[in-house]
Amino acid sequence: MTNAPATPTVFDVQRIRADFPLLARSVHGKPLVYLDNANTSQKPASVIEAVNAHYREHNANVARAVHQLGEEATAAYEGARDKLARFINATSRNELILTSGTTQSINLVAYSYALPRLKAGDAILTTVMEHHANIVPWQLVAARSGATVKAAPIDERGELIVEKYIEMLTPEVKLACVTHVSNVLGTVNPVREIARECRKRGIALLVDGSQAAPHRPVDVQALGCDFYAITGHKMLGPTGTGALWARREHLEAMPPFFGGGEMIREVSFSGTTFAAPPHKFEAGTPNIAGFVGLAAAIDYYESVGFGAIHAWEQNLLAYATERLREIPGLRIFGEAREKEPVVSFLLEGAQATDMATLLDLQGVAVRSGHHCAHPLMQFYGVPATLRASLAFYNTREEIDTFIVALLKVRKLLM
Template sequence: MSPPSRPVATAGESGFDVMRVRADFPLLERSVHGKPLIYFDNANTSQKPRGVIEAVDAFYREHNANVSRAVHTLGEEATELYEGARDRLAQHIHAPSRDELVLTSGATQAINLVAYSYALPRLKAGDAILTTTMEHHANIVPWQLVTARTGATVKAAPIDARGELIVERFIDLLTPEVKLACVAHVSNVLGTVNPVRKLARECRRRGIPLLVDGSQAVPHRPVDVQALGCDFYAFTGHKMLAPTGTGALWARREHLAAMEPFFGGGEMIREVRFSGTVFADPPHRFEAGTPNIAGFAGIGAALDYYAGLGFAAMRSWEQRLLAYATERLRELPGLRLFGEAREKEPVISFLIEGTQATDLATLLDLEGVAVRSGHHCAHPLMQFFGVPATLRASLAFYNTLEEVDAFVEALRKVRKLLL
C-alpha cells in the first residue's frame, strides 16, 4: 500500500529542519545489515549529538582529574565542569536552588536514594506506598524492598483500557496510611502523560509527598518542578542526549535536610572520626565517591543542544511523527495498539496478531530497524493487558516521516514471513 500523501518537511514549512538536525548525530549515518539505520528505540536510550561526544572526549584529553580533591588547575577545571552541570540541570527543570539537585547515575539510583534515605526510616507496619500499574520496575521494586523490611505494603492505582491513569482511583487510594506516592510523568511503554500537577495538589492536601519519575518526560517536554508541585523528581541523562551513567534527583530542601545518606565514602563528609562522622550538607551528602565526571561534562553539552534546538519546534515535530506513525501502523492487518491516551509522547507499543514481538524485532533488525521488544521493565502493565510482551517504537526529533514509511513497509514484509 502506498503511504498517505504528506508534505515534505522543510525548515520553512515546519519551522524544524530535521535533515540539518540529523547531521549532528554521527551514529544515524551508519548502516545495519546493509540497510540504512532506522533508530526507533529512543525510549531506551537516545543517540548523542556530536557536541556531547566531543565534550566527553575533551574532558579526557584536556581536563581529566578528580573533582573537589585538588587545588591544581586540572582539578579545578573538572570541578567546574561537574558543578556547572548541576547548575545547568537545576535551571533546566526550574529548581529553586542548585543545592536541591543531587547528581546520580540515573533515575534508578535517584529513586533508590529516596527509598532508602527518605522512606525506609519513616515506614512501619501498616503503612503503604502508592504507585501505579503503568510504572517502570525502577518505580516499583525499590518500594517493595523497603516495605518488606518494615511491614509496610505497596499499593497500585489502576489504569483504564486506553492506558490512562484512573485519577479518581489514585486520589481515593491516598488514604492516611500512605506515606509516599509515586508516579511516572510519562509511561515508558504507553507514552501516556500523567496529570502530575493535579496529583501533586491532591497529595499536598493530604500531607503525602509525591515522587515523580521524569525519565521519559524530560527528553520531550519542558519541566518545571515548582509548577508541578511534586516533592521529588528523578530523571536520567542517557535518554536526553547525554552519556549513560548520569542523572539527577531534585528534592525539596526540607526533605534533603532530613534525609540520612544512602551511600558512605569520600566527599560526602565534613569530618570522620572513629567515634562518629559529620556529614556534608545536601546535596553533597548523597554523592559519595568519584562521580561520572566526563558524563556530566556531556550532560552540559546536551543541555546546550536542547537550548539551541528549542522545545516548541522539537515538540511539534515529535507530535507530528507520533500522529503519522500511528496512522500508518493502523493500516497493518491484525495490529493491536497499547496506549491510546489523549495526551501522549512519541511512544507506540503494539502487537500484530499471529506473531511474537521478539520475532518481529529480530527480523526488523535485518531490515535496519531498531525497535524494542519485551516487557519493557513493566511486568505489571503487561499483566494488565494480558500479554507477555509488546513491540515498542519510540521516536525522537531526529527521526523522519520517511523513516516511518520505511518502518511500516519493513513491518509489512516481516509480517508476511511470519504468517
C-alpha cells in the first residue's frame, strides 16, 4: 500500500463505536461491517434512550392540552425545532417546518410554492445527479401546470458542469434545484455559487441537504438558498423525521399543502383561516418521539464536533478509495475533487446485486441498485452500482475487512 493517508491520532473511534449498540452485533456469524450509511445511519444509545424515555415518561400530544404531560411533550417537540434551527443556522425557528424527511419537504415546496406559480412554458431546473425525490415531485407539478423539467449535465468525474447549470437559468425557469451532496457519487456541489447566480436572476433555489447534514456544518444563511431540506434518519435520528427550512417571505406567501388539525386559527363552513408559519404546514399529530430522538442526535453531533467528524471521514474515504483502486477490474463512479465519504463502484463482469448478497454473507452491508438515481445510472451506462458509504463510527479495520471480502467475492464471480 503506497501513499496511504496518515491515520488521525486524536479521534477515539472505539469510544464512539461503543455508543452505537447495533455495531456490536454479528450477521451470518460474522462481525457486522456497516457501510450503508447514506441509506440510513445507525443510532447512538442516547437517541434510543431519548425516544424510550419520551414514551415511558412524557407521552402526550403536542399543543392540544394544558395538563403536565401535554406541556412536557410540547416543550420537547418545540425544543427539537429550536435545535434544528440552530443546527442549520436559520434566522428564526419559525422558518423551520418539521416534516417526515426530505421527500415530504420537497413535495411541500412542489405543491405549495411551485405549482401555484407555474404555467405552460415555465421550467424547473434540476441536475442529472439528483435523487428521485428531487426529480419526481417536479415532474408531477410540471405535468399539472404545463411546465417542463430541465436537467443540467455532469462530467465523467461526477461533477456538475456549473457553467452549463448557470447557462440554463433562463427566464422561463421559475425554480432551481440541486443536491448539496450526491447520494451516489459523494460529489459536493457549489451551492453558494449557484445560489448567487439564482438570486441575480430572481429564481428561487431548493437544496437537497440529505447527504450533507450528516457530514458537514450547514449554514443556510451563508449558502444563500431559498429552501433547504434535511432527513433525520440519515443523521443519527429516528426514521420519519426531517425538516424544511424556507425563507420567511416564501412561507408567508405559500398556501398549506396538508389540511387538518393544529394548522388553523379558526374553522367554519364559511371559510378557514390558517396559523402562521411554520404551524400552517404541520397538520395532524407529528412524530413527537422521533423529533425528541432527533434532538438527541443533534446533541451527539455537537458533542463530537463536525471538525473531528469531517477529518476522520475524509481519511476513511481516502483510504477506502486507495484500497478499492488496487482491485483489478474495479471501476469507481464519481471522483470529484470535493467529496463526502461515499464510493460507488462495480467489478467488471459482476452484477451489483450478486456482489452485495455475497458481501452480506461475510458480514459486510453495502447498498446495491440504482440508489433512486435512474438518470445518473443512465448517464454512466450501467443499471446499478454497489455503494459503500462511510460514517464517523467506521474504522480502517472495517475497510480492510470489506476489501478482503470483496476480493473473495471477485474470486467467486470471475
